[in-house]
Amino acid sequence: MKLTLRKYIIPALVSAGMLSGCSEDLEVKPYDGMTIDQTTSTPEGLKAATIGNYSYLKDSYYVRNFHMLTEYAGDNVALSGTTTDPLFYAYNYQHLTSMSITTNFFRKAYQAIYGTNVVIENLKEGQSAELDQILGENYFLRAMVHFDLVNIFGRPYAQDQGASLGIMIRDNTDINDLPARSTVKQVYEFVLKDLEKAAALMGSSKNSSFASKEVAYALLSRVYLYMEQNEQAIEYADKVINSGRYNLLGTADLPKYFSLANEGNKETIFAIKHTIQDDRGWGSLGSMYLSDGMGYGEMYASASYRNLIDRFPEDRRREFIVPVYLKNADGSIQTGSDGKPLLASRNGYAKYFITKYSYQEGVVTLSSPVYLRLAEMYLNRAEAHAKLGNTEAALADVNLIRQRAGLTGDALFSASNMMGYASVLDIVLDERRLELAWEAHRKYDVFRNKRTMYRNYPGTHLLSGQTTQEIPYTHPRVVFFIPEEEIILNPKLVQNP
Structure with missing residues (x-):
């Protein structure tokens, strides 16, 4: 340098x-x-x-x-394939x-x-x-x-x-x-x-393309959470939540979250603004996740994630995943002998496109990556409460996010309805996974909590003959x-x- x-x-x-x-x-x-x-x-x-x-x-x-x-x-x-691009490593x-x-x-x-x-x-x-x-x-x-x-x-x-x-x-x-x-x-x-x-x-109070006092508070909440200084993580999450500047996007609009321009999205705290002049086409983030006239469409939603989100079919966050089906010559979807649609695949891997980095303002490859948003503040607060032993407060924040996703009744957690989870922290971390998927949180959430990254699902991260890849938090x-x-x-x- x-x-x-x-x-x-x-x-x-x-x-x-x-x-x-x-x-x-x-x-x-x-x-x-x-x-x-x-x-x-x-x-x-x-x-x-x-x-x-x-x-x-x-x-x-x-x-x-x-x-x-x-x-x-x-x-x-x-x-779904090997590549000479260093992203593979x-x-x-x-x-x-x-x-x-x-x-x-x-x-x-x-x-x-x-x-x-x-x-x-x-x-x-x-x-x-x-x-x-x-x-x-x-x-x-x-x-x-x-x-x-x-x-x-x-x-x-x-x-x-x-x-x-x-x-x-x-x-x-x-x-x-x-x-x-x-x-x-x-x-x-x-x-x-x-x-x-x-x-x-x-x-x-600039728009979410720029920093403001609340943007600094939001990042402070994340930093303190990563340090496991939980009281401070809660304090700064509260400052953002109680500022009155932000609101969770409604349930009906949630599937459209990332197609909205960030300045008009009341939940986004800070985004890296891209205008149509900044659209990178084949070099965009979304091009790896989706192919729709443009884009490689080579990186799919993992089977592990799909199994988690599919536990509740009414979860509107499932709509960020688009299964790709084989088509007949007339454009209709092919079905198997059981009458079910046949999934398309690449190199034998079923295609499940991801749309979180596509369709901003209707442009297939345009996206303004969201760095901070209000849902994270609730989940920061939930994790910090879980680590402090504040079960009711942690589950209340988790349920707020789940309700926004369209879940009700028995799909909400309580001390008497843990749905098979061993701890409140496990619940929070899975909710973070569901809500913040593909937004650059998951790796940190696993390893900073001294957990193992389990990648026991199909993909080219596995060598021939392997069925598991488990990365402990101590791995170099x-x-x-x-x-x-x-x-x-x-x-x-x-x-x-």
């Missing part, structure tokens, strides 16, 4: 378009519309730089790679030190951090409410990116109270200062401090290798085991 960081950074600092698209190539051509001195010396320039910092998040090197590194390692997905836990998706994510993340540091260093606090808002947004973005990095390259905090190595903390723009890896605990403490600062500075590949190119550039970085 020492040799190339400035070349990577400056273009986005002067991006003045409203969350405009970023280049897919790290070798971005210099922008000649505004000098770096102009960008950092005027409020207008720093506002433009902040828009550039948001743009880093939607760059495919960030958002697409983040999704593949987190979601593909979970038990809600089943890949994230999916099957056969990581390499030279994986382009980790290298590109690492670099793009630190570019974003550098961009926030430019604004933080050059924008004096207290000039106006508007500029304090801008400053707070950059503190939030810096915290969010550090948090994403440490969860990908550092072990879950709860496993050893953050004692293991995390990632570099970057709180300045000195490109000659290449630090060693801080511990996970140190990174979490840095993230908490930045989020608290962000919340104190921000007063504007719970985290990814630090990119070897970065270790060459910064010898202070120590590789993960």
Whole structure:
């Protein structure tokens, strides 16, 4: 990074378009519309730089790679074929030190951090409410990116109270200062401090494409939950829930949740905004999950997830899964000798498309990935209550989410109706799985709770003849290798085991 960081950074600092698209190539051509001195010396320039910092998040090197590194390692997905794309190594836990998706994510993340540091260093606090808002947004973005990095390259905090190595903390723009890896605990403490600062500075109720006080509170709830500081996780979830800014989308609208533009979705707290100009077509997140005139449609809902959601056929969340049936020449669905529809398959794997990253504003491959939403706040609170022994409070939040999904009566939990679960925490974790599937939570929910990832279902994560894949939370590949190119550039970085 020492040799190339400035070349990577400056273009986005002067991006003045409203969350405009970023280049897919790290070798971005210099922008000649505004000098770096102009960008950092005027409020207008720093506002433009902040828009550039948001743009880093939607760059495919960030958002697409983040999704593949987190979601593909979970038990809600089943890949239907092998591929030379390095996503395959994230999916099957056969990581390499030279994986382009980790290298590109690492670099793009630190570019974003550098961009926030430019604004933080050059924008004096207290000039106006508007500029304090801008400053707070950059503190939030810096915290969010550090948090994403440490969860990908550092072990879950709860496993050893953050004692293991995390990632570099970057709180300045000195490109000659290449630090060693801080511990996970140190990174979490840095993230908490930045989020608290962000919340104190921000007063504007911007839409969910931007940070606000409540967005910082929501991420604070998640961070504290991951640290198992449960009282604080509840406190910040309550701040969001009681703010009055958000409401759960209604039951009838739930299946359409992710096709709605995020600004008009009353449940979304923060999303990485994509407009039609940002649609990446075949390179979109949704293209792996669905094929509808465009898209590969190679990553399906796992049998494990389908078995869980199918326990209650009236659950409206089942509608995010679309079974694909064989068709006759006239377009009618083929049926077997038993009269049941025949499922289509790829390489012998039944096709169950996933629609959470498709059809925004009617465009097949357009999506604004949701990073924080109100349902998570209720489930954060439920998990924290479960760990504190507050059974009724935990089940009340779980049932609220289940009722929104269309479930009633005996499909709701109580202390006398545990439906075969051994503990309230087990109930909460399964509800998180049902509600937050394919939203980059599941891997973390399993491993931070010191559980095993069971992937005992069909998919190309299994070698020929295998029927099971079980990843214990102690497995070294719970985290990814630090990119070897970065270790060459910064010898202070120590590789993960």
